[in-house]
Every structure is written in C-alpha cells, then in structure tokens.
Amino acid sequence: MHSSPSLNQSQNTALRRLHDDIIPRARKLLRLLVLYATLIALCGFVLLPVSWMLTAALKPDSVPFFTIPPQWFPSEHFEWRNFETALLDPVRPFLRFTLNTLIIFGGNVVGTIFSCTLVAYAFARLRFRGSGFLFNVLIVTMLIPWQSQMIPQFLLFLELGWYGTYLPLIVPSFAGNAFFIFLIRQYMRTFPRDLDEAAKIDGCSYFGIFRFIILPLCRPVLAVVVVFMFLSSWGDLLGPLIYLNNTDQFTIAIGLANFATRYSPNTNLLMAANLVMMIPPILVFFFAQEQLIGGIASVGLKG
Amino acid sequence: MERREERVAYLFLLPWLIGLVVFIIGPVIASLLISLTDWNLLTPPNWVGLKNYEKMFSDRDFYNSLRVTFRFVIMSLPVYTVVSLSLALLLNQRIRGMYFFRTVLFMPSVIAGTAVAVLWSILLNPDVGVVNQVLGSIGIAHPPRWLASRDWAIPAVILMGLWGVGGGVIIYLAGLQNIPPHLYEAATIDGANSSQKLRFVTLPMLTPSIFFQLITGLVGAFQVFDVAYVLAGRGGTRASALQFYLLNVYEEGFQNGRFGYASALSWVLVVIATVVILITFRTSERWVYYESEEDKA
Numbered sequence: 001m002h003s004s005p006s007l008n009q010s011q012n013t014a015l016r017r018l019h020d021d022i023i024p025r026a027r028k029l030l031r032l033l034v035l036y037a038t039l040i041a042l043c044g045f046v047l048l049p050v051s052w053m054l055t056a057a058l059k060p061d062s063v064p065f066f067t068i069p070p071q072w073f074p075s076e077h078f079e080w081r082n083f084e085t086a087l088l089d090p091v092r093p094f095l096r097f098t099l100n101t102l103i104i105f106g107g108n109v110v111g112t113i114f115s116c117t118l119v120a121y122a123f124a125r126l127r128f129r130g131s132g133f134l135f136n137v138l139i140v141t142m143l144i145p146w147q148s149q150m151i152p153q154f155l156l157f158l159e160l161g162w163y164g165t166y167l168p169l170i171v172p173s174f175a176g177n178a179f180f181i182f183l184i185r186q187y188m189r190t191f192p193r194d195l196d197e198a199a200k201i202d203g204c205s206y207f208g209i210f211r212f213i214i215l216p217l218c219r220p221v222l223a224v225v226v227v228f229m230f231l232s233s234w235g236d237l238l239g240p241l242i243y244l245n246n247t248d249q250f251t252i253a254i255g256l257a258n259f260a261t262r263y264s265p266n267t268n269l270l271m272a273a274n275l276v277m278m279i280p281p282i283l284v285f286f287f288a289q290e291q292l293i294g295g296i297a298s299v300g301l302k303g
Numbered sequence: 304m305e306r307r308e309e310r311v312a313y314l315f316l317l318p319w320l321i322g323l324v325v326f327i328i329g330p331v332i333a334s335l336l337i338s339l340t341d342w343n344l345l346t347p348p349n350w351v352g353l354k355n356y357e358k359m360f361s362d363r364d365f366y367n368s369l370r371v372t373f374r375f376v377i378m379s380l381p382v383y384t385v386v387s388l389s390l391a392l393l394l395n396q397r398i399r400g401m402y403f404f405r406t407v408l409f410m411p412s413v414i415a416g417t418a419v420a421v422l423w424s425i426l427l428n429p430d431v432g433v434v435n436q437v438l439g440s441i442g443i444a445h446p447p448r449w450l451a452s453r454d455w456a457i458p459a460v461i462l463m464g465l466w467g468v469g470g471g472v473i474i475y476l477a478g479l480q481n482i483p484p485h486l487y488e489a490a491t492i493d494g495a496n497s498s499q500k501l502r503f504v505t506l507p508m509l510t511p512s513i514f515f516q517l518i519t520g521l522v523g524a525f526q527v528f529d530v531a532y533v534l535a536g537r538g539g540t541r542a543s544a545l546q547f548y549l550l551n552v553y554e555e556g557f558q559n560g561r562f563g564y565a566s567a568l569s570w571v572l573v574v575i576a577t578v579v580i581l582i583t584f585r586t587s588e589r590w591v592y593y594e595s596e597e598d599k600a
Contacts, residue, residue, distance in 0.1 A: 035396060039404045042390075046407055046466065049426055052433055056425075066431035069440070115318040122315035126308055134316070141327055145526060145576055147549060147569040151562055152330035152337060158344075175322020206311045235415030237529045238549075242557055253417045257533050260421045267425065274421045281413040289406065292413070296470060297477030 048072055050278075057082055057271035065267045079268070086272040094276050096248065097255040104169050104240075104251065105233035109226055111173030116180040116225070117218065121210045123181070124188035125196060142178040154242055168243045169236075180225050183295070187221035188214060224295035227288045231281055252277050338566035345560065355567035365568065367543055368551035369575075371457070375547070376524045376579075379461045383520060384513065387468045391475030392505075412469035416529035423463040424450060424534055450534060456544035460530055471516050478512035479505070510591045517583060525576040528553070548572050 055071050060079040087095040122128070123135055157168040191214065199209045237253040244250055250258075256277050259270055285292060313320075338355055342348040359365045394405050411419070426433045429448040438446040447455040482505065490500050531547035552572070556565030 032398065035393070035398060038393065043404065043407045046411055049422060049433070049466070052426070053422055066428070068431070068436060070433045070436050115322075118315045118317075119319040122312045126312035126315065127305070128309040128312035131312070137323070138319075141323070143522070143580070144327065144331070145522070145569075145573050147526070147552060148334055148573045149327060149330035150552075151556055151566050151569065152333035153326060154557075155333075155337070155342075155562065156325075156330070172322065172326050174318060175326055176319040181319065206308070206315075210315070231413055231415075235417065235529070237415075237417050237532060238553070241532070241553075253415060253529070256421060257417050257529075260424070260533055270421065271425070274418050277418040278414050278422075281415065282410060285410055285413040286406075289409075293409070293473050296473045 053271045053275060057268055057275055059268045061266060061268065082268055082272040083276070086269050086276060089269075092247075092255055092259055092273070094252065094255055094273050097250050097252040098276065098280075100166075100249055101234060101251040101253075104166055105230055107166065107170035108173045108229055108233055111170060112177055112180055112225065112229060113222060115174050115176040116184055117215060117222070118210070119176050119181045120184035120188055121214055124185045125191075125193075125209075125214065126206070138178050138181060142182070150238075150242070157243065163243060164245050164249070165243075166249070169239050180228075183225060183298075184218060184221055186298070187218060191217060220291070223288070224291045227284060227291050228295060230284055234277075234281055334566045334569060337563055338570050340563045342562040342566075343560045344562065348563065351563065355564045356571070358564065359567070359571065364546065364551050364555075368546045368548045371544070371546050372525060372527070372548040374457050375460065375527065376521065378457060379464060379524060380517065380520050382461055383464065383468060383471060384516065386465055387471035387516070388475055388509070388513070390468065390472045391479055392501075394472065395476060395479045409469035409473065412467040412473075414467060417533055419463050419467060420530040420533040423459070423466070427459050427462075450541055450545075453544045456534075456541060460527075460534070460545065463530065471520075474516060475509065475512055478509050482508045507592045511593060514583075514587050514591045518580060521580055521583065522576070525549075525572060525579075 051074075052070060052072050055074045055077075056065060058074050058079050059065060059077045059082075063077060087093070087098075123131065123138070153168070153172075157163060160167075162168050162171075195213055196209050199213055204212070235253060236251070237257060240251040240254050241257075244254065256273055259273055337348075339350060339352060340348040341351050341355075390408065394401065394408065427435075427449040429435060429446075429451045432449075434449070435446040447458070449455050449459040486504050486508070487500060490504050495503065526549055527547045528549045531545050531550040532553070535542045535545040535547075535550060548568075549572070552565050552568045555561045555568060
C-alpha cells in the first residue's frame with residue numbers, strides 16, 4: 001500500500017504537462033503580449049502626433065495652444081472655422097493652392113502617361129540596334145542627381161519666358177521620366193510575345209498593337225505610376241519654389257512652407273493648413289494601398 | 304521588315320530622346336560651363352575659369368553645409384537601416400490584426416516632407432512641445448532642446464524621418480517574403496535557433512535589399528531640401544545647424560542670384576555623391592549576397 005509510485009506518477013505527468021504544454025504556451029502568450037505591446041506603442045508614435053495636431057487645429061485663437069499636460073484628443077474645442085479660414089484666407093488661400101497643385105499634377109499625368117508608355121513599349125517589345133546601350137543610358141539618368149541640371153534648366157525656361165508659369169513644372173513630363181519608363185517596361189515585358197505576333201499577322205501596325213493591345217493591359221502598372229506621381233507632385237517644394245513667383249499660382253507645399261517660415265503664424269491655423277496638406281495623400285494611401293505597396297516592393301526586388 | 308521595326312522603335316523613343324538631350328545632357332554640359340562664369344542674370348556673364356571652385360575653399364557656408372550633410376548621412380543611414388529592418392521583421396510576424404498595424408505604420412511615409420517638418424517643428428518645441436513633455440513625464444529632467452540646439456538639430460531631423468520610415472520597411476518586407484522557406488527548414492534540421500536563423504539565413508538573404516536601400520538612402524541624403532527649407536528658413540541657430548548642401552545651393556543661386564557659383568557648388572556635390580556611391584558599390588561585392596551568383600560559381 002505504498003502511494004508513492006502513483007504520486008510519483010502524477011507528479012511526473014504534472015511536470016511533463018508543465019514542460020510540454022504550459023511553459024511553451026506561457027512563452028507563446030508572453031511573446032504575443034510583447035509583440036502587441038510593441039506594435040501598439042509604435043501606432044501611438046504614428047497616430048498621437050496626428051490627433052494632437054487635429055486637437056490643436058480645432059482650438060480657437062483665445063485659448064493657449066500649448067497645454068501642460070498635452071491634449072491628445074479633441075474634446076473641448078471644435079473650432080471648425082479654422083479650416084475654413086485656412087482654406088479661404090485671402091493672404092494664403094489653401095483651397096487655391098490645392099487646386100493649383102492638382103492642375104500641375106494633372107498636366108504631369110497626361111505628359112507622363114503619354115511619353116513613358118511609348119518609350120517603355122519600344123524598350124519592352126521592339127527589337128532595334130542600340131536598345132541595350134540606350135537602356136543603360138536610361139538607368140544611368142536615374143542616378144544623376146537633379147541638382148546638376150537644375151540651374152541650366154532654370155535658365156533655359158527663363159529664356160523661353162516660362163518663368164512664373166506652370167510650363168516648367170509640366171512640360172518636362174512629356175519627355176518621360178526614367179523611373180516610370182523603367183517600371184512600365186518591366187511590366188510590359190511580362191506579356192507573352194505571341195500577343196504582338198498574332199496582331200501583326202492580322203495586319204495591326206506597331207502603333208495599333210501598342211494602343212489597342214499592350215496599353216489596355218498596362219492599367220495596373222499605370223495606376224501605380226499615377227499614385228507615385230500624385231505623391232511627388234503634391235509634395236514637391238523645390239520645383240514650384242524656383243519657378244513660381246505669384247501667390248495666386250503657389251502650390252500647397254510653398255503655401256505651407258511660407259506660412260511656417262515667413263509670418264509669425266497663428267499656430268492653430270498652421271496646424272489646420274498642415275492637415276489640409278496631409279489628408280489627401282493619406283486618403284490616396286488608404287484607397288491605393290495595394291498599388292503603392294506592390295509598386296514599392298517590386299522596385300526594391302528588381303533594384 | 305526588321306528595318307521598319309527599328310524605325311518605328313526610334314519613333315516611339317523620340318519623346319525620351321528629345322528630353323535626354325534638352326533636359327539632361329544639354330543642362331549637364333551647360334552647368335559645367337556656367338560654373339566657369341560669374342552668371343548672375345543682371346550683367347552679361349564673364350568667363351572666370353576655376354575661380355568659383357577656388358572660392359569654395361574660403362567659403363564658410365560651403366564648409367558648413369558640407370559638414371551638416373555629412374553628419375546627416377553618417378548618423379541617419381545606420382539608424383534608418385536598423386530601425387526599418389527591425390520593423391520589417393516585426394511586421395512580418397503572422398499574428399491577428401497585422402494588416403491594421405502595417406497600414407498605420409506605413410501611413411506617414413506618404414506625407415510630404417514639408418508637412419512632416421511643420422508638424423514636428425511644433426511637436427519638438429523645447430519648452431512646451433509634446434515630445435519634451437512626454438520625455439519629462441518619464442523622468443528625463445533635461446530633455447534635448449532639439450531644433451534649438453546645434454547638436455540636437457540633426458537628430459531631430461532623423462527623428463522626423465523615422466516617422467516616415469515605412470517606405471523602406473515595405474522593401475524589406477518584400478525581401479523577407481522572397482526568402483525561400485526551405486532555407487529555414489534546412490536550418491531547423493541543422494538545429495539552428497531563431498537568432499542563428501536571423502544571423503545566417505535572414506540577414507544574408509536580405510543584403511540585396513539592404514544594399515538597394517543604402518544606395519537610395521545615400522542619393523536621398525545628399526538631396527535633403529524640403530525639411531531644411533522649412534526648418535532653417537527662419538534663421539538663427541537652426542539656419543546654420545540645418546544648412547543642408549542643397550539649401551545652400553538654392554540660396555546662392557536663386558536668392559543671391561549667383562548662378563555661376565551655385566553651378567560650381569552643384570558640381571562638387573554631384574562629384575562627392577558619385578564617389579561615395581561608387582565606393583558603396585565597390586564594397587557591395589564583399590557583403591551583398593546574390594543567389595544567382597552561387598549558381599555561376
């Protein structure tokens with residue numbers, strides 16, 4: 001009647017369960033906890049500044065802008081009129097700046113799609129002498145810093161009488177952009193060759209093949225290009241800064257940069273204007289996340 | 304038939320070929336020539352030989368902007384590389400809700416530099432700003448004075464950049480997802496633990512992505528402008544602590560009208576950037592691992 005073997009046995013099972021089941025589970029749980037805690041902290045680092053900014057943008061002029069402790073979420077003040085002021089203020093009409101930026105973006109879309117698809121088609125699907133060499137030239141131009149062309153380009157456009165117009169910010173896009181040509185060419189190369197051959201036999205011209213067969217297939221990559229272009233047109237500061245001299249023509253980036261530097265700004269209005277500048281790219285990001293991430297990832301893998 | 308295809312091809316290439324000559328090759332040559340003149344738009348340009356280049360040796364703004372830019376390059380690249388790699392490893396975990404976390408963490412990377420700089424210049428206010436209040440509340444009695452301090456201005460810019468580090472993370476994530484699973488299986492069979500897998504499988508397989516990021520990071524770091532313009536625009540301490548190279552070129556050329564000198568400055572930057580990038584390419588043979596090369600060997 002010795003109970004020790006059974007006790008030993010139950011101890012053993014308990015130990016084994018602890019070892020096989022409970023410890024790994026606890027470890028897994030702990031790991032998950034740490035993971036989530038880190039991720040949530042990082043989200044705080046991203047989101048809290050934005051919500052603080054919104055809170056600040058909604059404060060009326062009469063209350064202090066900075067508080068101790070900081071107000072992270074809008075709770076007391078909802079001065080939506082600040083946004084109206086930021087958008088319509090005759091000194092800095094951010095609505096006008098937004099429209100101007102969109103006009104430049106629109107011009108760039110037309111120019112880039114026109115030129116880059118044509119050039120990419122030649123590189124992707126036509127055989128010609130010098131294609132390897134010219135493609136290498138294309139790659140090299142991507143690495144030449146823009147500063148080496150900035151001043152002569154400016155002087156050229158000045159000579160042409162284009163200073164103070166949108167032309168210097170739009171016309172170059174009709175000559176193609178090496179990065180977008182590269183992106184579209186990579187995509188066009190994935191279509192089977194039989195496509196062109198069959199159309200050729202049916203008597204289709206090269207331009208016809210391009211226009212009616214290849215181009216319609218390129219919609220996904222063109223979406224990526226347009227998203228990238230929006231982000232770069234929207235954010236471009238140096239280009240508009242060099243070429244535009246009239247407040248009526250200013251883009252949103254110049255408007256905001258000037259607001260932040262030249263005047264002693266009403267900080268609540270500055271934050272409202274800053275939100276006006278931030279929200280469109282964020283919206284584009286949410287709606288075009290797949291394209292954007294796919295585009296960036298494919299560039300990284302091929303580069 | 305062949306000839307026709309060739310003619311057509313050049314027709315398709317025409318927009319780019321014209322652009323290549325008018326907007327790239329022409330200006331590159333012109334800028335070299337302009338850098339040898341005293342072009343200022345007001346008086347007809349005179350040939351001054353290498354005078355613009357000689358002038359740099361005694362130009363305090365030139366030295367300062369070079370120092371600021373190099374400090375930024377040297378401090379930012381390691382930080383961005385380590386942070387975006389770690390973040391990619393974190394976001395590569397398969398747990399519930401990851402799509403949400405990725406979306407949130409990638410979001411700031413689409414926000415324009417101007418807007419980021421405006422926001423963070425307020426957040427980093429040394430006395431009443433949110434960042435220093437948070438640092439104070441966790442017991443840091445004398446937090447950095449950020450943009451108001453000569454030493455902390457560049458770290459402040461790097462911190463702003465970290466906010467938008469998502470773009471690089473996407474590239475690393477794509478790289479991570481491209482690592483063939485059989486490598487990990489083999490490592491498991493060989494008894495490797497997870498840190499050994501990281502050290503001997505993940506990192507080597509990611510070196511092409513790291514290299515790509517390093518090159519684009521370098522190109523970008525030599526061309527910092529928006530942030531510098533917004534933050535250094537008001538003068539004072541910031542103006543010299545954040546006088547990035549391109550900002551100095553912009554001021555010499557487009558504000559002071561010294562186009563000859565500004566051209567010379569841009570050429571020096573192009574040469575420096577090219578040398579640094581070429582050196583990086585050279586070293587890459589030693590540490591970047593391309594799978595296809597193994598097949599050749």
